[in-house]
Amino acid sequence: MKKRKERIDRGIKVRAQDIFALTSYREMLYLLVPGAIPVVGLLCFAPMLSNYWREVIISTAIYALLAISWDMLMCAGLLSLGQSLFFGIGSYLAGSLNHYLGLPPILTIPLATIGGGLICTLLLLPVLRLRGIYFAMVTLVLPLMLSRLVEATRILGGTEGLTGLTPFPNQLTAVFLIQIVLLVTLFGFRRIKGSDYGLVITGISDNDRSVMSAGINIQWYKAQVVFLGASVGSFAGAFGTHMDMFAGMPGFALDYSIMPVAAAVVGGVGTFFGPLIGAFILVPLSEALRALGALRIVFYGLFLVIFVVGIPEGIFPYIQRKYQQVERWVDVT
Amino acid sequence: MGGRDMTAQAPLLRVSNLTKTFGGVTAVSNLDFELPEGKLLGVIGPNGSGKTTLVNLITGFTRPVAGRIEFRGRDVTGWPPHRVVGEGISRTFQMVRPFYQLPAYKNLIVPLYSPRVKKLTGGRYGDRSAVALDLLEEVGFERDAYVSYKKAGALPQGYLKRLELAKAMALRPDLIILDELFSGLSLAEVASIVPIIEKLKHQGKTIIMIEHRLKELFRIADGVLVLNYGRKIAEGLAAEVMKSPAVRDAYLGSEGD
Structure with a gap:
């Protein structure tokens, strides 16, 4: 029996379209939370960090x-x-x-x-x-x-x-x-x-x-x-x-x-969120690997390859897909 | 007032001595023709006879080696495509390549964004999506079935060709050039597009149709221009042109009758 993956939009994604989002807090939160993450993340956590x-x-x-x-x-x-x-x-x-x-x-x-x-x-x-x-x-x-x-x-x-x-x-x-x-x-x-x-x-x-x-x-x-x-x-x-x-x-x-x-x-080309996520992974990673000395570039390159091979579409489109759609395996008849 | 009479008599499009070569190949050579306003001209000829090159020359996608193209008495030879469109000439492409990942009606947003549309609507575009949906209904996208909201990539060829026609119509052109609009369509699909073209004609649009489907073309064309090896070998009414021995020889070959 062959199976294929089917992707369907989540109910909440459809319900949160257009003006209908205003009908409930849950739908509004569904729309607002992804945008709020970078805002809160950037503005609130930076002052807590060390120099x-x-x-x-x-x-x-x-x-x-x-x-x-x-x-x-x-x-x-x-x-x-x-x-x-x-x-x-x-x-x-x-x-x-x-x-x-x-x-x-x-x-x-x-x-x-x-x-x-x-x-x-x-x-x-x-x-x-x-x-x-x-x-x-x-x-x-x-x-x-x-x-x-x-x-x-x-x-x-x-x-x-x-x-x-x-x-x-x-x-x-x-x-x-x-x-x-x-x-x-x-x-x-x-x-x-x-x-x-x-x-x-x-x-x-x-x-x-x-x-x-x-x-x-x-x-x-x-x-x-x-x-x-x-x-x-x-x-x-x-x-x-x-x-x-x-x-x-x-x-x-x-x-x-x-x-x-x-x-x-x-991070994912064409999304603007993607490049932001990419930069916030790669640059701190390169800093964190500094302790490795000469091997830094090797590990850094390895991480890059893992990301590109593992999630070729980019991190942001991957997250976005999971957020908006459910996946399930269906039989092909 | 005398000036207005003059423009009424002058042809909408006048092509004189038009020549285009690609390396050693002459695609269009010394072509002359005139197209009066409100007429439908069919351009026919065997493959490689320079029909699409002619479209590209008129619409500014390629520059001629020699010759002159006048539209409403203005010399538009060698103008870039966006300026030619601004004058009121729009075209369709033989190979339709819509923005596949967009809903069909969103495909019309780009032509509706054109400076020409802005000029004609008095500086305001209005709600482009609403205009797009109306236009698609005009070319036979059933509104009740929400065809206009489907992704262009999911539509059959017949709809894509009609979408291409709607794109050209969105620019509110005076002259529409249809490059093999019927190619790759079933008889039923062609039959559903013909009335749209007839309607455009009744609205007073001038139309040039490049076509291989002669039967359907001759039913709606006012005149026919036959090209072979980039040269004009005949021009006139469809019935007369097809009697010409040169045309039978070049175009129809042994299938003549």
């Missing part, structure tokens, strides 16, 4: 922002292997505004966010026509080129970078700032993706000819998506700069390009 783990949370949040930004680009079918471009531009922009003009972080960070978004969009504008691996190659090369440019021309402090930048008043301010931005980005991007605008964006990645024949200028929409993603990435860069009180060539490092991709793949 060291708060640092880890901050660097995790930076990677999470880059991963969510990567996911946004992926929605429009733009495969980016150069998230460090966004990070580096934001970092140097905030650093120079602070170092040369003496602006405080409260100004440099918003300026670097918007400015970085614009600069990165302009840099990528000529290659927006490219798809898949071709676009990926260009994004991979751009940050490497820029970091060599800084080294060769010795602008912006050259290899030493810009040092002694203004730090945040205290660690708790920094933790709350980045966590609030992370949550706003997460829910904002999810809302964008769920809207009609989001349908157009995902349509470009599914079937760009169909979107073109619908009278929509896909290059313009891709540019908007790159701006959204690049702004978030630049914010991460500007924030990291003031955190470390330093802006330099490491901002263009490969870490900032690879880690977001790994986080998004482990």
Whole structure:
């Protein structure tokens, strides 16, 4: 007797659709709890942690922002292997505004966010026509080129970078700032993706000819998506700069390009929650494995492989499926 | 007032000397034709005769090597697809590729998001889902059976073709180009789509149909254009065109009668 797995939506999922959710507290809780977990988790537990783990949370949040930004680009079918471009531009922009003009972080960070978004969009504008691996190659090369440019021309402090930048008043301010931005980005991007605008964006990645024949200028929409993603990435860069009180060539490092991709793949591409979960697993894991010394990378890689092979769809889609559907084995006749 | 008379007489679409080559292959060569407003033109020809290339040229998906395409007297040659749509030309694709994971009516959200629709509705889109559901009902998605809410991936080919037609209609075009809308459909499915096209004609839309199903096409077409190796070999009323020896030779071969 052959059997196959059948998946059926849970009753509560169906009952909680549309306006009907308002009929009972149980349905409302069903809808609200998943969204409340990251909010409560991030905002309540961070102050309880030690200084060291708060640092880890901050660097995790930076990677999470880059991963969510990567996911946004992926929605429009733009495969980016150069998230460090966004990070580096934001970092140097905030650093120079602070170092040369003496602006405080409260100004440099918003300026670097918007400015970085614009600069990165302009840099990528000529290659927006490219798809898949071709676009990926260009994004991979751009940050490497820029970091060599800084080294060769010795602008912006050259290899030493810009040092002694203004730090945040205290660690708790920094933790709350980045966590609030992370949550706003997460829910904002999810809302964008769920809207009609989001349908157009995902349509470009599914079937760009169909979107073109619908009278929509896909290059313009891709540019908007790159701006959204690049702004978030630049914010991460500007924030990291003031955190470390330093802006330099490491901002263009490969870490900032690879880690977001790994986080998004482990967590689940296209969900925004996934990259967040991925980053909050991978980055603290990498910290926890520090005690292993040289073997750290081996175990880290092993964990990555286990995740990707074990849950290829990603952690978030897996959890989401369990939350929304029941599975059972039925006989195939 | 004189100007209005002029536009009434001028053809909606005028294609002159249109040529397209891919490497050494000439897909369309020195093609000339005119299409008056409100008419249905059938374009026929053997496989590889340049029919789909012609659609791609008019709608801006490829650029011609030479020649000129005028729509309402405006030169639209080499315009990108989204600008061509903005002028009022929409098309369907021979290979339908809807957004499979979305419900059928959500597929229409993308064309309803178009700047053209915004312009025509006076800056407000309204409730796109409601408009989409109405449009799908118009092309025969039974509302009582909730077909419009089913995932596009779960629909049979006949519905997908009608969904493709609805996508083109959503843009409120003046000229609709249907690229082999009937291919891969059963006789019954074709019979259910023909009245929709006739209705569009009655609404005053100008239509170009690329078609292999000649019987159904000739019943609704006002004129026929026959292509072979990218050249126009005949043009005129269906009955006359099919009598032409060149057409019989090229298109129908031995099956002529």
